[in-house]
Amino acid sequence: xxxxxxYLIMSAILFSIGxxxxxxRRNPLIIFMSIELMLNAVNLSFVAVSSKLDxxxxxxxxxxxxxxxxxxxxxxxxxxxxxxxxxxxxxxxxMNTLRG
Amino acid sequence: MTATxxxxxxxxxxxxxxxxxVIIFKNAVHCALSLILTFLxxxxxxxxxxxxFIAIVQVLIYAGAIMVLFLFVVTMLASETDETELRDHIPxxxxxxxxxxxxxxxxxxxxxxxxxxxxxxxxTTGANSLSHVVNTxxxxxAFGLALFHGFAFPFEVTSLLIVVAILGAxxxxxxx
Numbered sequence: 119x120x121x122x123x124x125y126l127i128m129s130a131i132l133f134s135i136g137x138x139x140x141x142x143r144r145n146p147l148i149i150f151m152s153i154e155l156m157l158n159a160v161n162l163s164f165v166a167v168s169s170k171l172d173x174x175x176x177x178x179x180x181x182x183x184x185x186x187x188x189x190x191x192x193x194x195x196x197x198x199x200x201x202x203x204x205x206x207x208x209x210x211x212x213m214n215t216l217r218g
Numbered sequence: 219m220t221a222t223x224x225x226x227x228x229x230x231x232x233x234x235x236x237x238x239x240v241i242i243f244k245n246a247v248h249c250a251l252s253l254i255l256t257f258l259x260x261x262x263x264x265x266x267x268x269x270x271f272i273a274i275v276q277v278l279i280y281a282g283a284i285m286v287l288f289l290f291v292v293t294m295l296a297s298e299t300d301e302t303e304l305r306d307h308i309p310x311x312x313x314x315x316x317x318x319x320x321x322x323x324x325x326x327x328x329x330x331x332x333x334x335x336x337x338x339x340x341x342t343t344g345a346n347s348l349s350h351v352v353n354t355x356x357x358x359x360a361f362g363l364a365l366f367h368g369f370a371f372p373f374e375v376t377s378l379l380i381v382v383a384i385l386g387a388x389x390x391x392x393x394x
Contacts (some may be wrong), residue, residue, distance in 0.1 A: 120222060120223065120266075120274065122227045122336060122355055123330055123331070124226060125236070125263070125267070126330050127326075127327055128230050128233070128234075130235050130322075130326035130327055131234055131237075131321055131323055131332070132233065132234070132256075133239060133326070134239075134319045134320075134322040134323045134326070134386060135234070135240070135241060135261070135319065137239045137317070137318075137319055138241060138315050138316055138319035139234075139240060139241035140279065141311065141315035141318070141319075142241065142311060142312045142316070144244065145244050145304050146244060146291055147249075147295070148240070148241070148246060148249050149388070150255050150288070151240055151249055151250065151288065151361045152240065152241060153254065154280075155253065155256065156236055157238060157296060158257065159282070160281070160352060161260070161272075161276075162260055162263055162264075164282060165263075165264050165267050165269045165272055166267055168267075168269070168280075169267040169268055169269065169348075170336055170341075171336065171340055171341050171342060171348075172343070172347040172348045172349050173339055173341075173342040173347070173348055174343045174348045174351070174361060174362060174363075174364035175362055175368070176365065177271070177272050177361060177364070178298070178364060178365055178368070178369045178372075180269075180272050181272070181275070181382060182369075182372055182376060184275060184276075185362065185376045185379065186277055186379065187280075187284065188283070188284055188380075188383075189379050189380060189382070189383035190383075191284050191287055191288070192287070192383045192384070192386070192387045193383055193387060193390070195287060195288070195291045196285070196387045196390030196391055197390060198291065198293075198295075198388065199294070199390070199391070200390050200391075203243045207230055208295060218378075
């Protein structure tokens with residue numbers, strides 16, 4: 119059995135990779151993927167702590183995060199597609215107005 | 219080094235490499251495939267931690283459903299996604315962000331090692347503990363019991379969230 123800190127550090131590394139992805143990429147689709155990566159990093163630490171505390175509560179949180187992530191992807195991709203329809207351009211640096 | 223440790227380190231290196239692939243690859247389809255690989259490695263981590271149901275859900279929902287949605291949109295916008303990477307308005311942003319990422323790993327690890335250790339009296343024991351329920355009733359049963367006994371209200375609120383998301387997607391997706 120690995121110590122809990124090993125899983126938590128793994129989770130910290132994946133979370134930071136997601137943060138860097140959000141900061142350096144210009145493509146909103148890849149920014150979305152980086153956000154999914156951060157959510158998954160947090161899920162890993164939830165499952166690790168749940169296993170360490172011998173309680174199912176952490177797994178419940180993972181289940182709820184999964185649902186929120188699915189809802190977020192549906193709405194977010196819908197927004198990206200509708201921005202692409204009106205502007206023919208999905209560079210995040212260009213998206214500085216709310217007008218269509 | 220035991221087999222568990224070896225498996226952990228192989229998985230750790232593989233998932234870090236595939237996660238780096240998500241933010242390094244130029245082509246958005248390669249990024250999406252790399253992310254699917256990361257999700258599969260995370261499912262293996264969950265298996266190692268004994269969370270069988272979460273591992274299966276991870277593969278079915280995340281690596282399956284959510285990433286299929288992503289790939290649909292990536293292929294739909296494929297003509298646009300390669301070009302946008304060329305226009306970089308702030309050239310130093312990449313290096314500063316990478317350095318800040320390393321700093322973030324350092325700070326999080328520092329906090330993990332200096333914080334109060336998890337465990338002690340917080341560990342559930344006896345008939346309520348997860349391992350006991352898993353051993354007597356099974357993994358999915360343990361998950362379902364915990365979900366519908368302690369988390370029934372959040373579970374019901376989740377259905378409201380999904381309805382709102384479906385309505386939002388329909389509003390955004392209809393022909394303007």
